[in-house]
Amino acid sequence: MKVPFLDLSLQHQALREQALAALAATYDATRFCLGKDVETFEDNFSKTLGYPRTLGLNSGTSPLHLAAVLAGWGPGDEVIVPAFTFISSAWGVSYVGATPRFVDIDAKTFNLDPSAVAAAITPRTKGIVIVHLFGQPAPMDELLAIARQHNLFVVEDCAQAVEAKYRGTPVGLLGDVGTFSFYPTKNLGGCGEGGALVSKNNALFDRAKLLRVHGMGRRYYHDHVGFNFRMDGFQGALLNVKLPHLAAWTARRQAIAAKYVAGIKLAEAILPSVQDYGASVFHQFTIRHPRRDALREHLAKHEIGTDLIYPVPLHRQACYASLGYPEGSLPVAEKAAATCVSLPIFPELADAQVDHVIAAINSFAG
Numbered sequence: 001m002k003v004p005f006l007d008l009s010l011q012h013q014a015l016r017e018q019a020l021a022a023l024a025a026t027y028d029a030t031r032f033c034l035g036k037d038v039e040t041f042e043d044n045f046s047k048t049l050g051y052p053r054t055l056g057l058n059s060g061t062s063p064l065h066l067a068a069v070l071a072g073w074g075p076g077d078e079v080i081v082p083a084f085t086f087i088s089s090a091w092g093v094s095y096v097g098a099t100p101r102f103v104d105i106d107a108k109t110f111n112l113d114p115s116a117v118a119a120a121i122t123p124r125t126k127g128i129v130i131v132h133l134f135g136q137p138a139p140m141d142e143l144l145a146i147a148r149q150h151n152l153f154v155v156e157d158c159a160q161a162v163e164a165k166y167r168g169t170p171v172g173l174l175g176d177v178g179t180f181s182f183y184p185t186k187n188l189g190g191c192g193e194g195g196a197l198v199s200k201n202n203a204l205f206d207r208a209k210l211l212r213v214h215g216m217g218r219r220y221y222h223d224h225v226g227f228n229f230r231m232d233g234f235q236g237a238l239l240n241v242k243l244p245h246l247a248a249w250t251a252r253r254q255a256i257a258a259k260y261v262a263g264i265k266l267a268e269a270i271l272p273s274v275q276d277y278g279a280s281v282f283h284q285f286t287i288r289h290p291r292r293d294a295l296r297e298h299l300a301k302h303e304i305g306t307d308l309i310y311p312v313p314l315h316r317q318a319c320y321a322s323l324g325y326p327e328g329s330l331p332v333a334e335k336a337a338a339t340c341v342s343l344p345i346f347p348e349l350a351d352a353q354v355d356h357v358i359a360a361i362n363s364f365a366g
């Protein structure tokens with residue numbers, strides 16, 4: 001039995017008629033940049049997920065860039081970023097000329113370790129990018145207490161955590177700004193690039209909205225140096241078709257994760273743990289094993305796709321070599337990168353496929 005790591009075609013075939021009809025309507029109305037489809041999506045996203053307002057954008061990296069501008073970070077400022085995440089989490093910091101200060105993660109959750117964050121604060125620390133990695137909310141109470149104490153601007157990178165809640169609050173509303181990605185592989189994926197910004201702070205939101213369209217309030221009058229971060233009409237239309245399915249897709253991801261947790265019995269394997277402050281929406285189901293490469297080969301022989309997310313932590317990436325983090329400087333992140341393997345987890349996986357993955361893992365002799 002074949003189990004691909006991810007198969008986007010199943011979801012898109014199931015929605016084909018509806019999606020093409022929505023795209024045709026947008027095409028016929030020539031609503032290509034922002035426009036009614038994007039506004040409707042922004043409203044639907046806000047209402048469905050509990051945000052006061054939502055700003056539709058052209059990627060999940062753009063809101064991280066906007067957040068860095070809104071924060072006022074610049075040269076000489078340090079911003080705390082987890083070492084184990086997708087590179088975009090650090091891009092906004094770098095784009096405005098500030099310096100990412102990479103910090104180690106908690107071995108249990110893959111998220112920022114609050115004690116490591118506290119230890120990394122310097123007089124130059126101006127902010128923190130908190131990532132809810134793999135869909136698991138980060139320990140916000142502890143992180144926000146540190147942020148408050150040191151007056152830090154807090155960005156929540158929710159790219160992998162759409163629909164997740166921290167003690168009942170939707171992720172993205174606890175910090176100053178929350179950011180989302182609708183890249184096709186995300187839990188809510190478009191047919192192309194897309195992203196969003198949310199904020200409980202109206203002034204920040206309004207400023208982000210101006211910056212999205214060239215810093216332009218009145219047509220051709222530019223109050224700020226802005227960006228072109230507009231969401232396409234097609235993406236808005238498509239995301240409107242998909243959003244009503246998100247709750248069921250999330251529930252299915254969580255059911256698959258529960259099957260994995262109950263079924264996988266492999267010595268030395270570390271599985272995602274459950275946190276009482278907020279359930280994961282399981283963008284990834286990432287386990288760790290000391291002989292990760294052999295385990296991957298074993299699964300490949302059983303026609304099971306896996307992925308390495310992420311093979312290199314950010315502080316060891318070539319683009320950040322000049323920051324001078326030696327090997328061994330952030331050991332938990334480095335160990336995670338060396339031992340992690342992500343298993344197939346997407347809503348369209350069949351129970352028989354999940355059972356096949358579990359049986360194959362349990363038959364790994366190591």
Ligand SMILES: *Cc1c(COP(=O)(O)O)cnc(C)c1O
Nearest residue numbers: 059060061086088089159181183
């Ligand atoms: C996907 C992702 C982003 C943004 O990615 P885009 O490809 O720009 O949409 C940012 N942070 C994390 C953690 C991500 O996984």
